[in-house]
Amino acid sequence: MRSISIAAISVLAIALVPLSARAAEDVSAIAVQEAFASAVQDSTATADNELSATTDRARRCAFVKAGIATTIFTGVTCPSALGLCTAGLIDSGLLAGTTQFTLLTWDAGASDDFVVYSGELIISASGGDLHIHDRGVLNTEDATFFEIDPIGGGTGKFTNATGMLFAYGTSSTSGFDGTIAGRICRPGADQSEEE
Numbered sequence: 727m728r729s730i731s732i733a734a735i736s737v738l739a740i741a742l743v744p745l746s747a748r749a750a751e752d753v754s755a756i757a758v759q760e761a762f763a764s765a766v767q768d769s770t771a772t773a774d775n776e777l778s779a780t781t782d783r784a785r786r787c788a789f790v791k792a793g794i795a796t797t798i799f800t801g802v803t804c805p806s807a808l809g810l811c812t813a814g815l816i817d818s819g820l821l822a823g824t825t826q827f828t829l830l831t832w833d834a835g836a837s838d839d840f841v842v843y844s845g846e847l848i849i850s851a852s853g854g855d856l857h858i859h860d861r862g863v864l865n866t867e868d869a870t871f872f873e874i875d876p877i878g879g880g881t882g883k884f885t886n887a888t889g890m891l892f893a894y895g896t897s898s899t900s901g902f903d904g905t906i907a908g909r910i911c912r913p914g915a916d917q918s919e920e921e
Contacts, residue, residue: 793816884910
């Protein structure tokens with residue numbers, strides 16, 4: 727898992743650096759990539775050390791990992807200005823429930839095989855909705871995706887929630903199938919919910 731996450735984040739970092747900056751061997755772009763890769767390795771090592779406990783009781787945080795499957799939909803029920811949304815399910819844990827993703831941006835990546843996108847993801851779980859600001863990369867050649875999902879609060883049990891989630895998996899013409907994992911912190915959360 728750790729090597730997959732590092733590789734996926736590295737792809738995201740490379741895709742976000744403009745092609746012209748890399749072609750010109752722009753020292754500042756290379757420095758940003760190296761700093762990003764170093765930060766990812768540091769945060770992954772920290773996360774590995776913390777994974778032995780499923781909850782962080784002092785901060786009211788919990789680690790989550792679950793399957794996520796979504797189906798693409800368009801039309802009048804999709805609020806995206808670009809006309810693309812997904813609806814889906816998370817199969818277990820604290821986030822078990824339904825999802826709705828609204829595409830906000832869709833841009834070419836650094837190479838012809840990558841598309842960089844952003845959107846808003848709402849996870850409706852028992853007791854509240856979790857709001858996520860989604861940023862991702864889709865590899866059109868092998869149909870894989872990777873997302874960085876900072877948590878932006880929510881409702882009910884997710885009011886004032888913070889943290890970071892990651893999603894990765896495969897895509898098809900009808901939707902996405904993968905895993906969502908990371909850490910959610912909820913001030914004042916009932917610890918029995920997180921076990």
